[in-house]
Amino acid sequence: MEEKGISQAVIGRLPRYFRFLGELKDQGVERISSQELSYLMHVTASQIRQDFNNFGGFGQQGYGYNVAYLYEEIGKILGLDQTHNLIIIGTGHLGQALANYMNFERRGFLIKGLFDNDPKLTGTLVRGIEVRPMSELESFITAHNVDIGVLTIPKTSAEDVAGRLVACGVKAIWNFAHVDLQLPPEVQVENVHLSDSLMKLSYNLTRQEKGQV
Amino acid sequence: MEEKGISQAVIGRLPRYFRFLGELKDQGVERISSQELSYLMHVTASQIRQDFNNFGGFGQQGYGYNVAYLYEEIGKILGLDQTHNLIIIGTGHLGQALANYMNFERRGFLIKGLFDNDPKLTGTLVRGIEVRPMSELESFITAHNVDIGVLTIPKTSAEDVAGRLVACGVKAIWNFAHVDLQLPPEVQVENVHLSDSLMKLSYNLTRQEKGQV
DNA sequence: TAGATTGTTAATCGATTAACAATC
DNA sequence: TAGATTGTTAATCGATTAACAATC
Numbered sequence: 001m002e003e004k005g006i007s008q009a010v011i012g013r014l015p016r017y018f019r020f021l022g023e024l025k026d027q028g029v030e031r032i033s034s035q036e037l038s039y040l041m042h043v044t045a046s047q048i049r050q051d052f053n054n055f056g057g058f059g060q061q062g063y064g065y066n067v068a069y070l071y072e073e074i075g076k077i078l079g080l081d082q083t084h085n086l087i088i089i090g091t092g093h094l095g096q097a098l099a100n101y102m103n104f105e106r107r108g109f110l111i112k113g114l115f116d117n118d119p120k121l122t123g124t125l126v127r128g129i130e131v132r133p134m135s136e137l138e139s140f141i142t143a144h145n146v147d148i149g150v151l152t153i154p155k156t157s158a159e160d161v162a163g164r165l166v167a168c169g170v171k172a173i174w175n176f177a178h179v180d181l182q183l184p185p186e187v188q189v190e191n192v193h194l195s196d197s198l199m200k201l202s203y204n205l206t207r208q209e210k211g212q213v
Numbered sequence: 214m215e216e217k218g219i220s221q222a223v224i225g226r227l228p229r230y231f232r233f234l235g236e237l238k239d240q241g242v243e244r245i246s247s248q249e250l251s252y253l254m255h256v257t258a259s260q261i262r263q264d265f266n267n268f269g270g271f272g273q274q275g276y277g278y279n280v281a282y283l284y285e286e287i288g289k290i291l292g293l294d295q296t297h298n299l300i301i302i303g304t305g306h307l308g309q310a311l312a313n314y315m316n317f318e319r320r321g322f323l324i325k326g327l328f329d330n331d332p333k334l335t336g337t338l339v340r341g342i343e344v345r346p347m348s349e350l351e352s353f354i355t356a357h358n359v360d361i362g363v364l365t366i367p368k369t370s371a372e373d374v375a376g377r378l379v380a381c382g383v384k385a386i387w388n389f390a391h392v393d394l395q396l397p398p399e400v401q402v403e404n405v406h407l408s409d410s411l412m413k414l415s416y417n418l419t420r421q422e423k424g425q426v
Numbered sequence: 427t428a429g430a431t432t433g434t435t436a437a438t439c440g441a442t443t444a445a446c447a448a449t450c
Numbered sequence: 451t452a453g454a455t456t457g458t459t460a461a462t463c464g465a466t467t468a469a470c471a472a473t474c
Contacts, residue, residue: 009465011416015409019391033431045431046467053433061432062474078412079419093310100306103408109415147418172418174411178232188421190414194405195316196228198387199291201403202322203224205360205385206292208401222441246455258455259443266457274456275450 006054013051014074016041021071033064080107085146086174087113089161090153091121091131094176098150099126112144117157134161141168148172155179219267226264227287229254234284246277293320298359299387300326302374303366304334304344307389311363312339325357330370347374354381361385368392 020041024032038045052058052065058073059065075081088095091114098104099111114131116122121131132140140146149165151158151173158177165173172188175181181189233254237245251258265271265278271286272278288294301308304327311317312324327344329335334344345353353359362378364371364386371390378386385401388394394402 007465008413011413012409014416015406015412016393018412019409035431044467046469047465049432049434050466057433059432060474061472062430064431077416079415080412082419084415084418093306093313097306097310098407101407104411107408107412109411148414171421172414174414180229186421188414188417190410190417192405192407192410193228194311194314195320196225196232197403197405198317198322199228199231199293199320200221200224201361201385201387201401202292202297203227203290204401204403205297206295208384208399220441248455257443259445260441262456262458263442270457272456273450274448275454277455 010051010054013043014078017048017051018071018074018078021067021074024067025071029067031064032067034059036064083108083110084148085110085112085144086148086150087111087115087141087144087146088150088152089115089134089137089165090151091116091126092152095150095152096126098152099129109148112146113140115140117153137161137164138168141165141170146170148174150174150176152176223264223267226256227291230261230264231284231287231291231293234280234287237280238284242280244277245280247272249277296321296323297361297385298323298325298357299361299363300324300328300354300357300359301363301365302328302347302350302378303364303389304329304339305365308363308365309339311365312342322361325359326353328353330366350374350377351381354378354383359383361387363387363389365389 020037034045034048037048041048049059052070055073055077058070086109088099088111091099095114095116099114105111111127111129114126114129115134115137116131117134119133122133124131146168147170149162149170149172151161153161155177158175158179159181162173162175162181162183166183166187171186173181173183173190175189175191176194178193178195180191183189233250247258247261250261254261262272265283268286268290271283299322301312301324304312308327308329312327318324324340324342327339327342328347328350329344330347332346335346337344359381360383362375362383362385364374366374368390371388371392372394375386375388375394375396379396379400384399386394386396386403388402388404389407391406391408393404396402
């Protein structure tokens with residue numbers, strides 16, 4: 001599994017493979033060929049084989065791929081065999097939605113803490129987890145070995161909070177604030193810009209209405 | 214503005230241009246060159262000029278681009294000069310987060326209705342909007358000319374609800390359910406698969422920890 | 427063994443970057 | 451006019467697809 005220089009295009013497809021393989025596994029499917037998977041996922045068999053071969057051969061000539069094995073290996077590549085400690089900053093609806101989403105815990109993403117700058121929320125519970133004031137951020141991160149910070153706060157404070165997280169050793173940020181964070185290159189940032197997504201939908205919808213599809 | 218065959222790679226960058234130009238405009242910046250914008254956004258000036266030229270020339274040799282004009286034109290391309298009527302199906306935390314996000318309304322996305330299959334929620338208000346039972350879905354869509362459906366429901370019911378929406382004439386679906394919807398090709402679908410996003414972050418974080426960056 | 431299907435190389439396609447003539 | 455910067459063509463780069471030899 002000597003991964004080097006895998007393109008983000010490939011990485012971006014891995015979670016989808018993982019999802020389909022998980023479903024096949026749940027259905028009791030034991031083996032699958034790149035051609036069958038191609039048909040199921042609407043991507044070319046060639047791409048499937050190329051993608052998997054970036055990480056070494058998982059299949060067998062004449063047989064195909066073992067579903068359970070491939071599922072597990074992709075999980076490992078994605079780092080899902082390890083646990084990650086995360087905190088959510090901003091316990092509005094979006095923060096609460098994420099906190100309540102059980103599946104993340106199942107994948108090894110452990111919600112260690114919740115933070116909010118609204119004093120009225122301090123001490124309240126979300127899914128049994130206490131909401132803490134921002135003043136406790138640094139000490140909490142250090143004490144709980146937090147490696148992922150989730151930002152569900154307005155863009156005005158995002159840059160500032162991100163800086164505080166990184167200063168305490170947080171190595172990855174899942175950013176829902178509508179701003180491009182300026183952080184050292186070794187910090188991994190994954191942006192979820194919801195309004196960008198809606199605008200893309202709007203473009204495609206508008207274009208289709210104009211009959212340009 | 215004769216758009217034809219614009220790649221999704223280009224479309225995907227438009228919202229980000231739009232955001233940066235909006236901020237520049239708010240700061241009172243009147244003109245900007247592709248080189249200055251390049252420096253600001255960390256993309257090549259060449260790409261910026263190529264991207265804009267897909268839609269016709271918005272700039273002027275020797276001058277650059279007028280910020281306010283370019284901002285408005287990109288807004289038009291994205292369809293933000295028109296209003297869209299949308300409904301949100303699923304009023305859990307995620308649905309409520311979206312319903313409360315005022316910016317969508319500012320961009321012309323009008324939240325016409327909220328739906329949930331939980332009878333206990335029927336009649337409750339979210340940001341002044343009444344939550345309706347799923348039985349009213351079809352009549353409401355027809356009566357309010359809904360063109361975008363937002364799915365913030367579990368994946369088990371997503372396919373079924375999407376089908377009902379499309380059957381009533383909904384032309385675009387913003388899908389937060391963790392499933393690939395099988396719909397006619399003329400229906401625009403934009404997926405927000407949050408766990409896919411988190412897995413990508415996990416991959417990059419894991420790879421970095423292994424010292425493979 | 428024969429058939430099937432991978433792993434991998436080669437060919438194609440598309441997207442990005444570079445270069446520069448056009449022109450404000 | 452001279453300088454600046456776009457619009458656009460050409461060159462490069464990377465990603466996808468096709469083809470096929472290797473092999474189970």
